[in-house]
Amino acid sequence: EVQLVESGGGLVQPGGSLRLSCAASGFTFSNYAMHWVRQVPGKGLEYVSAISSNGGSTNYANSVKDRFSISRDNSKNTLYLQMGSLRAEDMGVYYCARDNGPLDYWGQGTLVTVSS
Amino acid sequence: EIVMTQSPATLSVSPGERATLSCRASQSVSNNLAWYQQKPGQAPRLLIYGASTRATGIPARFSGSGSGTEFTLTISSLQSEDFAVYYCQQYNNWPRTFGQGTKVEIK
Numbered sequence: 001e002v003q004l005v006e007s008g009g010g011l012v013q014p015g016g017s018l019r020l021s022c023a024a025s026g027f028t029f030s031n032y033a034m035h036w037v038r039q040v041p042g043k044g045l046e047y048v049s050a051i052s053s054n055g056g057s058t059n060y061a062n063s064v065k066d067r068f069s070i071s072r073d074n075s076k077n078t079l080y081l082q083m084g085s086l087r088a089e090d091m092g093v094y095y096c097a098r099d100n101g102p103l104d105y106w107g108q109g110t111l112v113t114v115s116s
Numbered sequence: 117e118i119v120m121t122q123s124p125a126t127l128s129v130s131p132g133e134r135a136t137l138s139c140r141a142s143q144s145v146s147n148n149l150a151w152y153q154q155k156p157g158q159a160p161r162l163l164i165y166g167a168s169t170r171a172t173g174i175p176a177r178f179s180g181s182g183s184g185t186e187f188t189l190t191i192s193s194l195q196s197e198d199f200a201v202y203y204c205q206q207y208n209n210w211p212r213t214f215g216q217g218t219k220v221e222i223k
Contacts, residue, residue, distance in 0.1 A: 035212070045152075045160065045203055045214040059210045062117075095159055101207055102150035102165035109159060 002026040002105045004096050009110030016086050016114075022079040022096030022107055030054070030074040033099035036081050039109075040092040049081065050099060064090075086114045118142050118206050122215035128223040135191040137218045139204035144184045148208035151180055151189045154217075155200045163202075164189065194220070 008020040022034070036048040049070040050059045058070050069082040079096050091114045097103035119142040129135045139149070147167040152160040162171040164180035167187055177192040191198055199222055204215040 037214075044217045045154075045205075047212045047214065050210075050212070061211050101148070102162055102171075102205070103152075103160075104162050104165075104171065106159040106161070 002098070004098065004105060004107035006094060006096055006107045006110035009094065009112045011113045011115065012086055013116050014087060014114055017082070017084045018086065018112060020081040020083065020094055020096075020110055020112075022081075024077045024079065024096075024098075027098070027105075029072075029077040034072060034079045035097045035099055035103060036070060036079075037095045037097055037103070037106075038090075038092045038112075039095070043092075046092075048094070051079070083112070086112075088114050090114055117211055118145060118209050118213050120204055120206055120213050120215035122202075122204055122218050124218060125216070126219045126221060128221050129194050130223045131196060132193050133223075135194055135198075135220055137189040137191075137202055137220070139182075139187040139189070139215050141185045141187075141206055145206040145208035147183045148206060149180075149182070149187050150205045150207060151178075152203045152205065153198075153200050154203065160203065191220070 003025045005023045012018050033052050035050045051070045055072050067085045071080045093109040095109045096107045098105040121140045123138045149167045151164040154160040168180045179190045181188050201217045201219045203217045
């Protein structure tokens, strides 16, 4: 069974940093690109970032470019999102998802709150 | 970036009725279009990919159509468990982009 479990969310002050993790199991992690998607509670889905299966290629939404960094450790079956210079508009639930063309499996999300 | 526009924002439908949701892309995405369903407190779930192919385990009452810039998700006979928010997403270009969602509510 495919499982994606996010962790690392929490309360952070504006301008602060946070690293999210996504532990994958039930499939060959190194064969798939992976995404981060976020959602402000009560609002829509927003693409954040993606990384290729071997980590050699990354992509970011304009809203997070130069502040966030996506990475992966295929030996640990884990996806990461390093978030810096956090702003109030970065608040929300962050989901990791498997890229199979469409996003065919999603984690349950981890909540990031940016507030002083 | 490609802008995905969904309509209507809210659709009020009675159980057993048909629901038709629309998604328009600002430029062609070929058939690289997915639909997701999201219920309160849950992660999104893939319903349709390739514009018209149902994902594993998705009931036949869900169908998708369209290509290029105009797409439709049809739910032929709404069941109680279908009341949710539906999002379209293009995966033809970077960055991937989602529509703003259509909420299907009980009439």
